[in-house]
Amino acid sequence: MTLTERRGLILKAVVEEYVRNGQPVGSRAIVRRYGLDISPATVRNELARLSEEGFVVQPHTSAGRAPSDRGYRFYVDNLMSPYDLGAAEEIAVRRYLNACSSGIRDAVRGTARLLADVTSYVAVVLAPELGAGRVEGVHLLPVAEARALLIVVLEGGFVQHKLIELPGSIEPEDLEYLSRQLDAAFRGCAVDDLPRAVAALWRSSMARYGAVLELAANALLESLHPGDQDQERIYLGGTTNILRLPEFQDVERLREVLGLLEEEALLMDILTARTSGAAVQVTIGRENPSQAMRECSLVTATYRVPGGGTGLLGLLGPTRMDYRRVTAVLDAVRMSLDGLLGD
Numbered sequence: 001m002t003l004t005e006r007r008g009l010i011l012k013a014v015v016e017e018y019v020r021n022g023q024p025v026g027s028r029a030i031v032r033r034y035g036l037d038i039s040p041a042t043v044r045n046e047l048a049r050l051s052e053e054g055f056v057v058q059p060h061t062s063a064g065r066a067p068s069d070r071g072y073r074f075y076v077d078n079l080m081s082p083y084d085l086g087a088a089e090e091i092a093v094r095r096y097l098n099a100c101s102s103g104i105r106d107a108v109r110g111t112a113r114l115l116a117d118v119t120s121y122v123a124v125v126l127a128p129e130l131g132a133g134r135v136e137g138v139h140l141l142p143v144a145e146a147r148a149l150l151i152v153v154l155e156g157g158f159v160q161h162k163l164i165e166l167p168g169s170i171e172p173e174d175l176e177y178l179s180r181q182l183d184a185a186f187r188g189c190a191v192d193d194l195p196r197a198v199a200a201l202w203r204s205s206m207a208r209y210g211a212v213l214e215l216a217a218n219a220l221l222e223s224l225h226p227g228d229q230d231q232e233r234i235y236l237g238g239t240t241n242i243l244r245l246p247e248f249q250d251v252e253r254l255r256e257v258l259g260l261l262e263e264e265a266l267l268m269d270i271l272t273a274r275t276s277g278a279a280v281q282v283t284i285g286r287e288n289p290s291q292a293m294r295e296c297s298l299v300t301a302t303y304r305v306p307g308g309g310t311g312l313l314g315l316l317g318p319t320r321m322d323y324r325r326v327t328a329v330l331d332a333v334r335m336s337l338d339g340l341l342g343d
Contacts, residue, residue, distance in 0.1 A: 003055075003074070009036065010046050011055055012079040015067045019322050022246060026064035069285035069319060072297070076282050076323050083328035089118075093329075094336050109235050111313065111337060116238025118329055121317035122261070123237035124298075126271040128309030135186045135194070140164075140179035140216060142172055150219050152186075162219040167211040174209075181206055182216060194221060234267055247295065247318035256292040257316075266290065274300050275310045279334070280327055285319045297321045301330040303337045313337070 003011065013034045017025045027043035030036060036043065047065050050056045055071035058064075067075065085093075096114045108127045115123035137153040146166045154160070181201075189197050198217045206213055239261060248254045260266065270289060274281050280301045286294050299321070300314040313334055315326050 003050075003078075006038070007046050007050060008079055009034070010043060011050055011067075011071055012075060014047075014050075014056055014065055015071060015075045015079070018066050019320055022320060024059055024064035024066050029064070067319075069287070072284045072319055072323070073287070076284070080324055080327075083324035085325075085328050085332055089329075090332055093118075093332050107337065108311065111333060112235040112237030114237075115313065115315060115329065115333060116241055119315055119317075119322075119326055120238070120241050120244070121315045121321070121326070122239055122242055123235075124261075124267065124271065124314040124316055125235045125237070126268075126275070126312040126314070127233045127235065128305050128311040135189050138179070138183040138186050138220065140175060140182060142175055145169060148175060148216075150216060152220060162222065164215050164219050166215070170212060178206075178209055178212065178216065182220075186220070234264055234271070236261060242317075245318055247320060253295060257296065260290060260292040261316075270298075271300070271312050271314065274314075275302055275312055280330060282323065282327070295319065297323075299323065299326050299330060301327075301334040303334045 010030060013030045013036070014025045017029060017033065027040040027047060030043050031038065031040050047056060050071070051058060051065065054068055055074060056065040057068050059066055093114065096110065105127060108125050112123040112125040115121075115125070135152060135154060137151075139151040139153075141149045141151065143149050143163070146169065148164045148166055150162045150164055152160045185197055185201055185206075186194065198221065201207070201213065201217065239258070242248050242254065242257060248257060280299070282297065282299045283293075284297045288294060288296065288298060293316075295318065296316055297319050298314055298316050300312050303311050303313060305311070313330050315321075315330065317326075
């Protein structure tokens with residue numbers, strides 16, 4: 001459905017004023033703050049039409065208007081103007097992410113904290129699935145007489161490690177040789193191709209290492225299995241931010257949202273369903289699939305890592321969300337994260 005230019009300007013004013021102060025917006029406030037060259041009576045008539053068409057609601061008989069889910073949707077799709085973060089905020093984003101230099105997991109964890117701090121909403125960040133990349137290096141290091149540390153480096157900064165209990169004493173030079181052979185065998189392999197590479201090792205002269213080779217190969221496969229239940233993929237930031245939002249002062253509503261954030265399987269389904277869509281997606285109120293999110297909005301942006309892996313940055317808040325600023329922040333962080341992980 002389309003709106004006349006005047007009605008669109010009034011709806012835009014209602015949304016932005018309501019987002020700013022959380023109070024129903026009256027006709028006089030719209031004329032005064034937004035400088036519309038029309039009378040309050042005309043604005044009231046247009047608000048009545050917007051109410052009839054489902055774009056705004058009137059919480060109380062004597063109150064002004066507040067946006068409905070439909071009003072927010074029309075605003076996001078048709079009326080929202082770009083938000084300029086400013087050079088200082090963009091520099092702060094890049095500086096924060098550049099400090100996360102210990103691989104992709106560290107960067108994703110730091111990104112959740114960054115998004116929560118910058119926006120005061122709840123950040124929900126999905127790390128890419130580990131099985132998407134290729135092996136960049138394998139190292140087997142002695143740590144004790146009968147122990148070795150297996151370290152695997154993947155594209156995009158993934159670092160997995162596993163401690164191996166060796167079946168007996170092994171000479172350092174043999175362990176070093178085994179490390180070089182494992183690196184040569186697995187470097188450049190896609191994670192899904194590793195079982196075939198392991199099988200090839202058993203058909204080579206490396207088979208003489210027997211139990212040690214078996215332990216190292218099994219440890220490598222276990223640490224990189226894409227479906228590993230221990231693989232942390234969802235990172236939350238600023239969960240306590242929700243306690244400061246007036247929309248969640250109702251205990252039952254708060255309990256529902258906090259319960260959702262504890263349901264990792266449900267969150268995973270919600271987030272992974274969005275990785276194949278548009279770069280930035282906004283779902284508002286009852287557009288969300290979960291009953292617990294019917295009073296919330298979720299804004300997400302995809303990011304990519306070398307090797308084709310896709311992750312997701314998300315911000316969860318009330319439907320009275322500052323969509324302009326949130327989409328600008330997510331876009332800036334997404335581009336910075338793409339650049340950081342692509343280096």
